[in-house]
Amino acid sequence: MIKGPNLKRLAELAGVTPGTVSRALSGTGRVSDQTRQRIIALAESLEYQPNLLARTMRTRQTHTVGMLVPLGHDTLQHLSDPFFNTMSGFVADELAERGYDLLISRVIPRDNRWIENYANSGRVDGVLIIGQSNQLAVIEATSLRYRPMVVWGGQVSGQNHCAIGSDNRAGGMMAARHLLERGCRNIAFLGPVDGPEFGARLDGVRYALALAGVSQGPQVFSTHYEPAAAFEDALRMLGGLAQMPDGIIGASDVTAISVIRALARLGKSVPGEVKVIGYDGLPLGELVSPALTTIDQQLRLGARLMVETLLRRMAGEATGSKLIEPRLVCREST
Amino acid sequence: MIKGPNLKRLAELAGVTPGTVSRALSGTGRVSDQTRQRIIALAESLEYQPNLLARTMRTRQTHTVGMLVPLGHDTLQHLSDPFFNTMSGFVADELAERGYDLLISRVIPRDNRWIENYANSGRVDGVLIIGQSNQLAVIEATSLRYRPMVVWGGQVSGQNHCAIGSDNRAGGMMAARHLLERGCRNIAFLGPVDGPEFGARLDGVRYALALAGVSQGPQVFSTHYEPAAAFEDALRMLGGLAQMPDGIIGASDVTAISVIRALARLGKSVPGEVKVIGYDGLPLGELVSPALTTIDQQLRLGARLMVETLLRRMAGEATGSKLIEPRLVCREST
DNA sequence: TTGAAAGCGCTACCAC
DNA sequence: GTGGTAGCGCTTTCAA
Numbered sequence: 249m250i251k252g253p254n255l256k257r258l259a260e261l262a263g264v265t266p267g268t269v270s271r272a273l274s275g276t277g278r279v280s281d282q283t284r285q286r287i288i289a290l291a292e293s294l295e296y297q298p299n300l301l302a303r304t305m306r307t308r309q310t311h312t313v314g315m316l317v318p319l320g321h322d323t324l325q326h327l328s329d330p331f332f333n334t335m336s337g338f339v340a341d342e343l344a345e346r347g348y349d350l351l352i353s354r355v356i357p358r359d360n361r362w363i364e365n366y367a368n369s370g371r372v373d374g375v376l377i378i379g380q381s382n383q384l385a386v387i388e389a390t391s392l393r394y395r396p397m398v399v400w401g402g403q404v405s406g407q408n409h410c411a412i413g414s415d416n417r418a419g420g421m422m423a424a425r426h427l428l429e430r431g432c433r434n435i436a437f438l439g440p441v442d443g444p445e446f447g448a449r450l451d452g453v454r455y456a457l458a459l460a461g462v463s464q465g466p467q468v469f470s471t472h473y474e475p476a477a478a479f480e481d482a483l484r485m486l487g488g489l490a491q492m493p494d495g496i497i498g499a500s501d502v503t504a505i506s507v508i509r510a511l512a513r514l515g516k517s518v519p520g521e522v523k524v525i526g527y528d529g530l531p532l533g534e535l536v537s538p539a540l541t542t543i544d545q546q547l548r549l550g551a552r553l554m555v556e557t558l559l560r561r562m563a564g565e566a567t568g569s570k571l572i573e574p575r576l577v578c579r580e581s582t
Numbered sequence: 583m584i585k586g587p588n589l590k591r592l593a594e595l596a597g598v599t600p601g602t603v604s605r606a607l608s609g610t611g612r613v614s615d616q617t618r619q620r621i622i623a624l625a626e627s628l629e630y631q632p633n634l635l636a637r638t639m640r641t642r643q644t645h646t647v648g649m650l651v652p653l654g655h656d657t658l659q660h661l662s663d664p665f666f667n668t669m670s671g672f673v674a675d676e677l678a679e680r681g682y683d684l685l686i687s688r689v690i691p692r693d694n695r696w697i698e699n700y701a702n703s704g705r706v707d708g709v710l711i712i713g714q715s716n717q718l719a720v721i722e723a724t725s726l727r728y729r730p731m732v733v734w735g736g737q738v739s740g741q742n743h744c745a746i747g748s749d750n751r752a753g754g755m756m757a758a759r760h761l762l763e764r765g766c767r768n769i770a771f772l773g774p775v776d777g778p779e780f781g782a783r784l785d786g787v788r789y790a791l792a793l794a795g796v797s798q799g800p801q802v803f804s805t806h807y808e809p810a811a812a813f814e815d816a817l818r819m820l821g822g823l824a825q826m827p828d829g830i831i832g833a834s835d836v837t838a839i840s841v842i843r844a845l846a847r848l849g850k851s852v853p854g855e856v857k858v859i860g861y862d863g864l865p866l867g868e869l870v871s872p873a874l875t876t877i878d879q880q881l882r883l884g885a886r887l888m889v890e891t892l893l894r895r896m897a898g899e900a901t902g903s904k905l906i907e908p909r910l911v912c913r914e915s916t
Numbered sequence: 917t918t919g920a921a922a923g924c925g926c927t928a929c930c931a932c
Numbered sequence: 933g934t935g936g937t938a939g940c941g942c943t944t945t946c947a948a
Contacts, residue, residue: 301704302925328671337662354678370635536870636941
């Protein structure tokens, strides 16, 4: 590291005390215009760069938000996963606009205090939890004592922790209804069973089918989470079927895209023979061909809400959870 | 923030001095087994969490690496862009494995000292620069004074800064040769002209065509960087053509995927009527359909090399730049 | 083996 | 308006 001058040295050169320099540069407190000018000029000529760490240590404000990704032992969700990627990108964008940095940490929960330990390490002003994995109990318990925390996820009645997320059940219904409208009657639901919102989405699908009087509930196929593995799973499962579904709902966009690939490999046309809808609304879905119809969780909005809410909680405000309305984005795959 | 006990308080409770507690917990320095056991037990029972900031302040080691993304005024590259996304994900993975965190900061270069200012802020042990934008001069100048910095990008003879990147010219040649082998004779190159490695890749393409005796150099089309805009550009440009090329090289995977979409919209089959090859090797390319043939820059390897190299530079070692061999990944689009 | 004390660079408080 | 001074919580000499 190049060692620039520190505040103390600056004070010596200016012939004042550190306190005066601090006030002059920060603009807080009273300093005569003359000395202020002089100090500012000196600081610039010496290319003075304040040590943010020291400042943080005094002010206890890091201007940094931590993004924690708990890795359940079986959840092989890399930081490079498309969903997480997209989310962290949006969050980074939102934070950057507000002058905050993003500290990304992948953590393996070894005890029930991993969140607090992290928060107490003094490196962040607040935390965002993405991907609850199997840590819901810890999150809920932590929320009773640690305020500046916002979680990406759904809400359960009576829950204390602040969550921002989309209405997965409504989204599931929406997806099913869309396929029904498109004429599908033999509908399948495919994705990682242990995935975070799998259950609620499937519930919605089931409910919509029941409402529509489609006796045949969705066939459910469990795949891996990771894209390449999901593709293999889809290929094997769909390939082995006596009768191909005419509509497939992916539990996520990543899954749906894998399904489309598998169908292509099996010689089935999309949306001609099989219609496929995803869930998430990743920008990625727009790029693939056929472009993916999906239930859009509005992740950009979600990221903004998480950041806004977190900053308010950091300021001591009490905030409630928020449910984002999922939206159908109709593209080419249905 | 929940205020746990600090080291001083721990020392009081243990009936020793802070220094002793520090030595006992860090394992450095000599402490009798008995006191060590006692202190460790106490720390655990009180759920003592050291303040990493304070530690950092003394040791001057943050265990954090900064990833800087300079945003040139015209470069509309969000942190949520697929390439950047993928790269940051891989980097985060590699750092996490080595016990380092990743601090992502998007910076708008206002002067020629933005890198040093950031590095001197004391929050990171080293920096990774992704996407040089138009900041090559600053990067090179900084490298003369600031060592722990690694840049994603190519090498020029005489360059001082440490760069990890793939051989774009070789990659361009590889892409062109592949299309030639596939029988293409009317080849186009398409992408953002101001993109970082556009020039070198195009050079390689030109060279390979010349070598093969294809008199007709590639038609070059300039598109936007951002996916949606690139799609519109491709649609307009290709749609207006009297004769459609039989092979298209995208300057990036994102561009190539947009091209495939545009071709589908124009009723052209891929790879039947037009063959398309991308550049990058994003995992994304495997997901789309037809799966994208591409020149793989081996970003995961690149991320690992960047992290390894940076850590070595942080340790004071001198390291050279490294060129990654691009590889042809042949999938369905050619 | 342990204690005492200095200090990382900054801010904040209280005098003057 | 400015100076002096006391820390933030930790590590690391130097003595004892």
